Amino acid sequence: NAGVTQTPKFQVLKTGQSMTLQCAQDMNHEYMSWYRQDPGMGLRLIHYSVGAGITDQGEVPNGYNVSRSTTEDFPLRLLSAAPSQTSVYFCASSYSDQSAYEQYFGPGTRLTVT
Amino acid sequence: AQKITQTQPGMFVQEKEAVTLDCTYDTSDPSYGLFWYKQPSSGEMIFLIYQGSYDQQNATEGRYSLNFQKARKSANLVISASQLGDSAMYFCAMRENGGGFKTIFGAGTRLFVKA
Numbered sequence: 001n002a003g004v005t006q007t008p009k010f011q012v013l014k015t016g017q018s019m020t021l022q023c024a025q026d027m028n029h030e031y032m033s034w035y036r037q038d039p040g041m042g043l044r045l046i047h048y049s050v051g052a053g054i055t056d057q058g059e060v061p062n063g064y065n066v067s068r069s070t071t072e073d074f075p076l077r078l079l080s081a082a083p084s085q086t087s088v089y090f091c092a093s094s095y096s097d098q099s100a101y102e103q104y105f106g107p108g109t110r111l112t113v114t
Numbered sequence: 115a116q117k118i119t120q121t122q123p124g125m126f127v128q129e130k131e132a133v134t135l136d137c138t139y140d141t142s143d144p145s146y147g148l149f150w151y152k153q154p155s156s157g158e159m160i161f162l163i164y165q166g167s168y169d170q171q172n173a174t175e176g177r178y179s180l181n182f183q184k185a186r187k188s189a190n191l192v193i194s195a196s197q198l199g200d201s202a203m204y205f206c207a208m209r210e211n212g213g214g215f216k217t218i219f220g221a222g223t224r225l226f227v228k229a
Contacts, residue, residue, distance in 0.1 A: 033217075042118075042205055042219035043159075058216065090159060102149055103217065105159035 001026050006091050006106035013081040013113045021076040021109050023091030031094040032074040033058070033103070034066065036087040043090065049074055081113045116141050118206050120220035127196045128228050134181070135191040135223045137206030145211035148189040150180065153203040153222070162204075165189055193225075201227045 007022045025032065033048035035058075045058030049068040063085060065077040074093075078085060088110050092103040117140040127133035139148065150162040165173045165180045173180040181190040193200055203224050209217040 035219075040123075040221055042120075042221045043207075045216060045218070048216070059218075088157070092159075102161040102164055104161070105151075108157050 003027065004091055004093050004104050004106035006109050008109060009107065010110050013111065015081060015083060015113060017081050019078055019081065021089055023074045023076065023106060024072050025093040025104070026072065027093060027104065028071060029093035029095050030071065031096065032068070033092050034074070034076045035090045035092065036060065037090060038087050046076065083113045085111065086113045087111060116208060116210060116216070116218045118208055118218055118220035120206055120223050122223045124224045124226065126226045126228060129198060130195055132192060132194045133196055133225065135204050135225065137189045137191065137220060139187050139189060139208050141208065141210055143210035147209050148180070148182070149207040150178070150191045151205045151207060153205065155202070163191070196227045198227050198229060201225060
């Protein structure tokens with residue numbers, strides 16, 4: 001199993017550009033989520049999905065869109081990049097939403113918006 | 115509302131000694147889970163240990179143990195016999211069973227292990 005994969009690993013965007021961060025998992029997990037990590041702030045939940053076709057907002061959803069057309073894939077779209085979106089983005093998946101199940105994280109995407 | 119607090123931005127420990135990383139939390143849900151993750155300089159997030167709110171015993175995983183004090187709402191991570199490879203950021207996280215899939219993280223503690 002590859003686990004959770006993310007592409008690209010690094011990306012530089014200009015303000016106003018759009019792009020999609022890719023996330024895929026091969027563990028047949030129903031639950032997937034996107035976090036951003038900023039210095040001194042830990043990880044903050046952007047969006048999450050409890051299954052194909054179902055998504056919901058997390059703590060910091062503004063400026064991001066998600067969709068979940070398959071169990072495996074959960075892309076994150078930046079509609080019009082802003083410097084405030086410079087961050088490291090992590091995708092994660094979990095077998096269940098019950099608290100006993102840990103999340104498996106992808107390797108992260110480091111995004112810089114100039 | 116859920117909240118996780120890690121009050122130690124940085125910690126130093128001598129190799130082979132034990133170290134405790136503090137974590138306090140706040141929740142009104144009686145059913146929840148607490149997690150610790152390690153993030154080395156390479157950036158990946160590595161799951162270390164889990165404690166359920168109804169677990170009677172403190173969780174242990176190898177050199178990691180969780181000192182769970184429910185009444186005080188604390189879930190401190192204890193690393194025994196520190197190794198140089200333990201130098202990393204450590205995050206405490208919580209998920210409420212009644213909160214859907216939302217997991218919140220603390221700001222993290224950076225641990226430095228000295229030779």
